[in-house]
Amino acid sequence: MTTSTTKSPSTHPPSTHTAAPAADATTAKTAEGTAAAKNASPSKSSQRHTILRKKTGAIALALPVPLVFLALWQLGVQQAWSLPLGIQMGFLPTPVEVARRIADFAVGGIVNDAFSGTLLIHLWASTQRVLAGFAIAAALAIPLGVLMGRSRILNDMLEPGLNLLRPIPVTAWVPLAMLIIGYGDMSTIFLVVLAAFFPILINTVAGVQQVPVRLLEAAAMLGTPQVQTLYKVVIPAASRSIVAGMRVALGLAWVILVVGETVGISTGLGATITQARDMSKTDLIVAGMVIIGIAGFLADRLLVGLIKVLTKGRPTLT
Amino acid sequence: MPRIGRPRPAIPAAIRINDLSKRYGGPDGVLAMDGVTLDIPAGDFVCVVGASGCGKSTLLRILAGFEDATSGTLTVAEEPVTGPSPERGVVFQDYGLFPWLTVAENVAYGPRQSRLQRDEVKRRTTQNIAAVGLERFANRYPSELSGGMQQRVAIARVLANQPSVLLMDEPFGALDALTRSTLQTELARIHRDTGTTVVFVTHSIEEAVYLSNRVVVMQGGASHGIPGHIAEVVDVPLGENRSVTSPEFNEIKRHISSLVHAELTTTATE
Numbered sequence A: 001m002t003t004s005t006t007k008s009p010s011t012h013p014p015s016t017h018t019a020a021p022a023a024d025a026t027t028a029k030t031a032e033g034t035a036a037a038k039n040a041s042p043s044k045s046s047q048r049h050t051i052l053r054k055k056t057g058a059i060a061l062a063l064p065v066p067l068v069f070l071a072l073w074q075l076g077v078q079q080a081w082s083l084p085l086g087i088q089m090g091f092l093p094t095p096v097e098v099a100r101r102i103a104d105f106a107v108g109g110i111v112n113d114a115f116s117g118t119l120l121i122h123l124w125a126s127t128q129r130v131l132a133g134f135a136i137a138a139a140l141a142i143p144l145g146v147l148m149g150r151s152r153i154l155n156d157m158l159e160p161g162l163n164l165l166r167p168i169p170v171t172a173w174v175p176l177a178m179l180i181i182g183y184g185d186m187s188t189i190f191l192v193v194l195a196a197f198f199p200i201l202i203n204t205v206a207g208v209q210q211v212p213v214r215l216l217e218a219a220a221m222l223g224t225p226q227v228q229t230l231y232k233v234v235i236p237a238a239s240r241s242i243v244a245g246m247r248v249a250l251g252l253a254w255v256i257l258v259v260g261e262t263v264g265i266s267t268g269l270g271a272t273i274t275q276a277r278d279m280s281k282t283d284l285i286v287a288g289m290v291i292i293g294i295a296g297f298l299a300d301r302l303l304v305g306l307i308k309v310l311t312k313g314r315p316t317l318t
Numbered sequence B: 001m002p003r004i005g006r007p008r009p010a011i012p013a014a015i016r017i018n019d020l021s022k023r024y025g026g027p028d029g030v031l032a033m034d035g036v037t038l039d040i041p042a043g044d045f046v047c048v049v050g051a052s053g054c055g056k057s058t059l060l061r062i063l064a065g066f067e068d069a070t071s072g073t074l075t076v077a078e079e080p081v082t083g084p085s086p087e088r089g090v091v092f093q094d095y096g097l098f099p100w101l102t103v104a105e106n107v108a109y110g111p112r113q114s115r116l117q118r119d120e121v122k123r124r125t126t127q128n129i130a131a132v133g134l135e136r137f138a139n140r141y142p143s144e145l146s147g148g149m150q151q152r153v154a155i156a157r158v159l160a161n162q163p164s165v166l167l168m169d170e171p172f173g174a175l176d177a178l179t180r181s182t183l184q185t186e187l188a189r190i191h192r193d194t195g196t197t198v199v200f201v202t203h204s205i206e207e208a209v210y211l212s213n214r215v216v217v218m219q220g221g222a223s224h225g226i227p228g229h230i231a232e233v234v235d236v237p238l239g240e241n242r243s244v245t246s247p248e249f250n251e252i253k254r255h256i257s258s259l260v261h262a263e264l265t266t267t268a269t270e
């Protein structure tokens, strides 16, 4: 049984949309048949124009900074600038060299070494590890987070321990993982699990704790048994927060690859970077970095897209 | 609405409340409500009025099964209340709709939960959406609707469970006057059509007299230093088409008003 007060405007959706009955009636009439009557738009085509103009504007704004950055990079390498912190730009490849290397890495025929045309193999190896680790982390953290968010006792039992574990950087686990698991896929996946687990758990707990009591009461009086409430109401109501945690976790999963694939692994983007370092192929190092960045970005877009598809674009609790 | 000519159901009292009390916050907490005894016959429309803090919501939440009573007994259809149940539908002031479900899915939620046949779920959904006049909005999400429409959905959602009791806590309190009066008329009609027992908490004495056939007037509350309790149960022997300007209507309204008001002046002079 819940112990909420009857009036708690902060914990339940506020009663917005208090339209006058007159407005009610108008909406009812104009909405007849058409599904898109909710925002009275002046015209569809002008709306599209506005969106287009906004997009062009956004591109115009976003372009100059990277272009200047690339130009400075090229210039700095050519003139071997020395930057603060002892950064010697002379050791860097130029953006053009990196672009060449990426092209060769992807399709071959330019540099023609052991790495030519192997991008997909490495990308796929890394993706598999990220996916496996991320899936395990989500499968553990979401149910645990839901239970911790709903059960005071469980939360009080687990939270202190987890809070002690959490500040340990995942990179600090690397030596231990190598010893107790050994070199190879499993220790990399283990590190990805560690990296992805906490963001998902923490966001799930927070989201679940913020589920309005009113929705739980509504579910109860409509005949939902306690356990079913967890997935019928609690998870959907906390989904925004859970997804936010998953996105952070997926990002960290790609980050940890670089250290996770350092030893005893020959395929993977992290492994490529390590090997490139051993061979002093700076262009390949940067190429690997760029590709991990792009892969992480695309993975995030895919996750967001997948969730949109799975939830059929349903509105969440705001 | 009028009970005249309507055969009384076999069960004489749908709700039996006997010496109910509620103390919040442990043994040393505030006694919010005490000694509440009331029988509500099946099919009755009972309104509960009283000053803020007199325990109206507390009583309703105990009826709903959201709170346990501290002492006393409570039965609905001769069964003790042990928790929330689809037999007792609750309509909240703030609707409590599931934002990720469409209107139709919100209404279908209860019947689905009761594992009814697909056809029956569909029938009840369509029927109850129609009963509150939202056919054209069946596939919208709650956030796309006005407050009045959302409250209609909330009413349809509980009606779809065919509850024997409908519990409403200031359901129209957040709505503007016109929407409110439309919904009052609709609710009166729904009550006539379904014969469901209704317990309706409101701040508006006029609303209470307009809707109910009995008004439970509560007094007291923590701010008065005495627990909330029932001061009087006022019969409203008015017919089906009530006029808020009729002398009989205003007679009853004045009486209830004096009960609620008397307490306020006593406290003020204390």
Ligand SMILES: Nc1ncnc2c1ncn2[C@@H]1O[C@H](COP(=O)(O)OP(=O)(O)OP(=O)(O)O)[C@@H](O)[C@H]1O
Residues within 6 Å of the ligand: A003, A004, A005, A006, B024, B025, B030, B032, B050, B051, B052, B053, B054, B055, B056, B057, B058, B059, B221, B222, B223, B228
């Ligand atoms: N969860 C709670 N914990 C502690 N005290 C509570 C709780 N809920 C209500 N109370 C107290 O119990 C008393 C009765 O509250 P209740 O909400 O039932 O009044 P009400 O008649 O519904 O008032 P209103 O008209 O303002 O809605 C009040 O003094 C209130 O402060």
Ligand SMILES: [Mg+2]
Residues within 6 Å of the ligand: A006, B056, B057, B058, B169
């Ligand atoms: Mg109240």
